[in-house]
Amino acid sequence: MKIQLALDRMNMEEAIEMARSVEASIDWIEVGTSLIKEFGVNSIKEMKNHFPDKKIVADMKTMDNAVYEMDLCFQSGADVATVMGAASDVTIQKCLEKACEYKGQIMIDLLNVSDTRLEQLRIYRQAIFCEHVSKDSQENSGHAMINMRNHAGSMRAAAGGIALSSLPVMVRKGLDVIIIGSAITKAKDPAEAARLFKETVNGKKGVKEV
Numbered sequence: 001m002k003i004q005l006a007l008d009r010m011n012m013e014e015a016i017e018m019a020r021s022v023e024a025s026i027d028w029i030e031v032g033t034s035l036i037k038e039f040g041v042n043s044i045k046e047m048k049n050h051f052p053d054k055k056i057v058a059d060m061k062t063m064d065n066a067v068y069e070m071d072l073c074f075q076s077g078a079d080v081a082t083v084m085g086a087a088s089d090v091t092i093q094k095c096l097e098k099a100c101e102y103k104g105q106i107m108i109d110l111l112n113v114s115d116t117r118l119e120q121l122r123i124y125r126q127a128i129f130c131e132h133v134s135k136d137s138q139e140n141s142g143h144a145m146i147n148m149r150n151h152a153g154s155m156r157a158a159a160g161g162i163a164l165s166s167l168p169v170m171v172r173k174g175l176d177v178i179i180i181g182s183a184i185t186k187a188k189d190p191a192e193a194a195r196l197f198k199e200t201v202n203g204k205k206g207v208k209e210v
Ligand SMILES: O=C(CO)[C@H](O)[C@H](O)COP(=O)(O)O
Pocket: 006, 007, 008, 030, 032, 033, 059, 133, 134, 135, 159, 160, 161, 162, 179, 180, 181, 182, 183
Protein backbone atom coordinates (compact mmCIF):
# COMPACT_ATOMS: atom_id res chain seq x y z
CA MET A 1 0.00 0.00 0.00
CA LYS A 2 1.36 3.38 -1.01
CA ILE A 3 1.01 6.45 1.20
CA GLN A 4 0.09 9.57 -0.77
CA LEU A 5 0.77 12.80 1.12
CA ALA A 6 -1.85 15.44 0.22
CA LEU A 7 -0.54 19.00 0.38
CA ASP A 8 -3.22 21.67 0.62
CA ARG A 9 -3.82 25.17 1.92
CA MET A 10 -0.17 26.25 2.31
CA ASN A 11 2.33 28.14 0.20
CA MET A 12 4.88 26.39 -2.02
CA GLU A 13 7.77 26.91 0.36
CA GLU A 14 5.75 25.30 3.16
CA ALA A 15 4.61 22.49 0.86
CA ILE A 16 8.16 21.63 -0.16
CA GLU A 17 9.40 21.85 3.41
CA MET A 18 6.54 19.63 4.59
CA ALA A 19 7.21 17.02 1.91
CA ARG A 20 10.94 17.11 2.72
CA SER A 21 10.29 16.54 6.44
CA VAL A 22 8.22 13.38 5.85
CA GLU A 23 9.68 12.05 2.61
CA ALA A 24 11.18 8.94 4.23
CA SER A 25 7.72 7.74 5.27
CA ILE A 26 5.62 8.56 2.23
CA ASP A 27 5.54 7.24 -1.33
CA TRP A 28 3.54 9.63 -3.51
CA ILE A 29 3.19 13.42 -3.21
CA GLU A 30 -0.12 15.04 -4.10
CA VAL A 31 -0.06 18.65 -5.24
CA GLY A 32 -3.48 19.46 -3.81
CA THR A 33 -6.24 21.22 -5.74
CA SER A 34 -5.83 24.26 -3.50
CA LEU A 35 -2.13 24.58 -4.44
CA ILE A 36 -2.87 24.22 -8.15
CA LYS A 37 -5.64 26.82 -7.88
CA GLU A 38 -3.50 29.25 -5.92
CA PHE A 39 -0.12 28.80 -7.62
CA GLY A 40 -1.01 27.29 -10.97
CA VAL A 41 0.59 24.26 -12.62
CA ASN A 42 3.99 25.67 -11.68
CA SER A 43 3.27 24.09 -8.29
CA ILE A 44 3.41 20.68 -10.00
CA LYS A 45 6.64 21.58 -11.81
CA GLU A 46 8.24 22.83 -8.62
CA MET A 47 7.29 19.72 -6.67
CA LYS A 48 8.65 17.41 -9.37
CA ASN A 49 11.91 19.40 -9.50
CA HIS A 50 12.36 18.99 -5.75
CA PHE A 51 11.27 15.35 -5.63
CA PRO A 52 12.22 13.76 -8.96
CA ASP A 53 12.10 10.24 -7.48
CA LYS A 54 8.61 10.50 -5.98
CA LYS A 55 5.41 9.91 -7.91
CA ILE A 56 3.71 13.31 -8.21
CA VAL A 57 -0.08 13.37 -8.22
CA ALA A 58 -1.72 16.51 -9.61
CA ASP A 59 -5.12 16.78 -7.91
CA MET A 60 -6.56 18.67 -10.86
CA LYS A 61 -10.13 17.36 -10.36
CA THR A 62 -10.75 17.81 -14.08
CA MET A 63 -14.42 18.10 -14.99
CA ASP A 64 -14.11 19.28 -18.60
CA ASN A 65 -11.47 20.45 -21.08
CA ALA A 66 -9.55 17.22 -20.59
CA VAL A 67 -6.93 17.49 -23.32
CA TYR A 68 -5.87 21.00 -22.31
CA GLU A 69 -5.78 20.24 -18.58
CA MET A 70 -4.01 16.89 -18.94
CA ASP A 71 -1.36 18.43 -21.23
CA LEU A 72 -0.79 21.08 -18.56
CA CYS A 73 -0.44 18.48 -15.80
CA PHE A 74 1.73 15.93 -17.54
CA GLN A 75 3.96 18.53 -19.21
CA SER A 76 4.51 20.00 -15.74
CA GLY A 77 5.86 16.69 -14.49
CA ALA A 78 2.80 14.98 -13.00
CA ASP A 79 2.86 11.18 -12.96
CA VAL A 80 -0.81 10.92 -12.02
CA ALA A 81 -3.67 13.40 -12.61
CA THR A 82 -7.18 13.32 -11.18
CA VAL A 83 -10.47 13.55 -13.05
CA MET A 84 -13.93 13.61 -11.48
CA GLY A 85 -16.00 10.45 -11.92
CA ALA A 86 -19.01 12.70 -12.43
CA ALA A 87 -17.41 14.13 -15.60
CA SER A 88 -18.68 12.93 -18.94
CA ASP A 89 -17.33 9.74 -20.49
CA VAL A 90 -15.65 11.69 -23.26
CA THR A 91 -13.72 13.71 -20.64
CA ILE A 92 -12.58 10.59 -18.80
CA GLN A 93 -11.67 8.84 -22.04
CA LYS A 94 -9.58 11.85 -23.17
CA CYS A 95 -7.82 11.95 -19.78
CA LEU A 96 -6.93 8.27 -20.15
CA GLU A 97 -5.62 8.80 -23.68
CA LYS A 98 -3.46 11.69 -22.50
CA ALA A 99 -2.16 9.68 -19.54
CA CYS A 100 -1.25 6.91 -21.96
CA GLU A 101 0.54 9.38 -24.25
CA TYR A 102 2.68 10.66 -21.35
CA LYS A 103 3.04 7.20 -19.76
CA GLY A 104 1.20 8.48 -16.71
CA GLN A 105 -1.93 7.42 -14.84
CA ILE A 106 -5.40 8.75 -14.13
CA MET A 107 -7.08 8.71 -10.76
CA ILE A 108 -10.88 8.90 -10.91
CA ASP A 109 -12.26 10.84 -7.95
CA LEU A 110 -15.52 9.20 -6.88
CA LEU A 111 -16.78 12.17 -4.85
CA ASN A 112 -20.60 12.19 -5.18
CA VAL A 113 -20.50 9.33 -7.70
CA SER A 114 -23.62 7.17 -7.42
CA ASP A 115 -23.51 3.37 -7.58
CA THR A 116 -25.10 3.60 -11.04
CA ARG A 117 -22.38 5.93 -12.33
CA LEU A 118 -19.74 3.74 -10.69
CA GLU A 119 -21.01 0.77 -12.72
CA GLN A 120 -20.49 2.81 -15.91
CA LEU A 121 -16.98 3.79 -14.82
CA ARG A 122 -15.87 0.18 -14.41
CA ILE A 123 -14.79 0.06 -18.06
CA TYR A 124 -11.86 2.39 -17.21
CA ARG A 125 -9.97 -0.42 -15.53
CA GLN A 126 -6.55 1.14 -16.05
CA ALA A 127 -7.54 4.11 -13.83
CA ILE A 128 -7.07 4.29 -10.07
CA PHE A 129 -10.50 4.50 -8.37
CA CYS A 130 -10.50 6.88 -5.39
CA GLU A 131 -13.32 6.91 -2.85
CA HIS A 132 -13.41 10.39 -1.34
CA VAL A 133 -15.13 12.13 1.56
CA SER A 134 -15.14 15.86 0.83
CA LYS A 135 -13.56 18.47 3.07
CA ASP A 136 -16.97 20.10 3.43
CA SER A 137 -18.60 16.85 4.65
CA GLN A 138 -15.71 16.30 7.03
CA GLU A 139 -16.10 19.79 8.44
CA ASN A 140 -19.86 19.45 8.64
CA SER A 141 -20.08 16.03 10.25
CA GLY A 142 -16.81 16.13 12.16
CA HIS A 143 -15.57 12.75 10.99
CA ALA A 144 -14.95 10.76 7.84
CA MET A 145 -16.74 7.53 6.90
CA ILE A 146 -15.26 6.22 3.69
CA ASN A 147 -17.48 3.73 1.93
CA MET A 148 -15.14 1.48 -0.04
CA ARG A 149 -17.16 0.02 -2.88
CA ASN A 150 -16.08 -2.80 -5.12
CA HIS A 151 -13.50 -1.74 -7.69
CA ALA A 152 -12.44 -5.20 -8.75
CA GLY A 153 -9.66 -5.25 -11.29
CA SER A 154 -8.52 -1.67 -10.75
CA MET A 155 -6.18 0.04 -8.31
CA ARG A 156 -8.09 1.41 -5.31
CA ALA A 157 -7.47 4.54 -3.26
CA ALA A 158 -9.24 6.40 -0.45
CA ALA A 159 -9.11 10.01 0.72
CA GLY A 160 -10.76 12.39 3.11
CA GLY A 161 -10.06 12.81 6.80
CA ILE A 162 -8.10 9.59 7.25
CA ALA A 163 -6.55 9.54 10.71
CA LEU A 164 -4.19 7.12 12.41
CA SER A 165 -7.19 5.71 14.31
CA SER A 166 -9.09 4.91 11.10
CA LEU A 167 -6.05 3.59 9.25
CA PRO A 168 -6.20 -0.06 10.43
CA VAL A 169 -9.69 -0.43 8.90
CA MET A 170 -8.39 1.03 5.63
CA VAL A 171 -5.36 -1.26 5.70
CA ARG A 172 -7.61 -4.30 6.11
CA LYS A 173 -9.56 -3.24 3.03
CA GLY A 174 -6.38 -3.85 1.06
CA LEU A 175 -6.20 -0.50 -0.71
CA ASP A 176 -3.41 0.29 -3.12
CA VAL A 177 -3.11 3.97 -2.19
CA ILE A 178 -4.07 5.69 1.03
CA ILE A 179 -4.28 9.48 0.78
CA ILE A 180 -3.46 11.45 3.92
CA GLY A 181 -3.45 15.22 4.28
CA SER A 182 -4.26 17.00 7.54
CA ALA A 183 -3.47 14.06 9.82
CA ILE A 184 0.15 14.55 8.80
CA THR A 185 0.40 18.18 7.73
CA LYS A 186 -1.48 19.53 10.77
CA ALA A 187 0.20 17.21 13.28
CA LYS A 188 2.45 18.75 15.94
CA ASP A 189 5.27 16.60 14.60
CA PRO A 190 4.51 15.73 10.94
CA ALA A 191 7.60 13.52 10.57
CA GLU A 192 6.58 11.42 13.57
CA ALA A 193 2.94 11.25 12.38
CA ALA A 194 4.06 10.10 8.93
CA ARG A 195 6.38 7.54 10.51
CA LEU A 196 3.47 6.09 12.53
CA PHE A 197 1.30 5.92 9.40
CA LYS A 198 4.08 4.08 7.59
CA GLU A 199 4.58 1.68 10.50
CA THR A 200 0.87 0.88 10.59
CA VAL A 201 0.70 0.38 6.83
CA ASN A 202 3.67 -1.95 7.06
CA GLY A 203 1.83 -3.98 9.68
CA LYS A 204 4.31 -3.24 12.44
CA LYS A 205 1.75 -1.45 14.56
CA GLY A 206 -1.84 -2.21 15.47
CA VAL A 207 -3.27 -3.26 12.12
CA LYS A 208 -5.72 -5.53 13.93
CA GLU A 209 -7.18 -2.79 16.15
CA VAL A 210 -10.05 -0.60 14.95
O1 LIG B 1 -8.71 16.02 -2.12
C1 LIG B 1 -8.58 16.55 -1.07
C2 LIG B 1 -9.44 17.69 -0.72
O2 LIG B 1 -10.40 17.85 -1.72
C3 LIG B 1 -7.52 16.06 -0.11
O3 LIG B 1 -6.45 15.55 -0.85
C4 LIG B 1 -8.03 14.93 0.74
O4 LIG B 1 -9.19 15.38 1.42
C5 LIG B 1 -6.96 14.48 1.73
O5 LIG B 1 -6.76 15.44 2.73
P1 LIG B 1 -7.31 15.23 4.23
O6 LIG B 1 -6.66 13.99 4.77
O7 LIG B 1 -6.88 16.50 4.95
O8 LIG B 1 -8.80 15.10 4.15
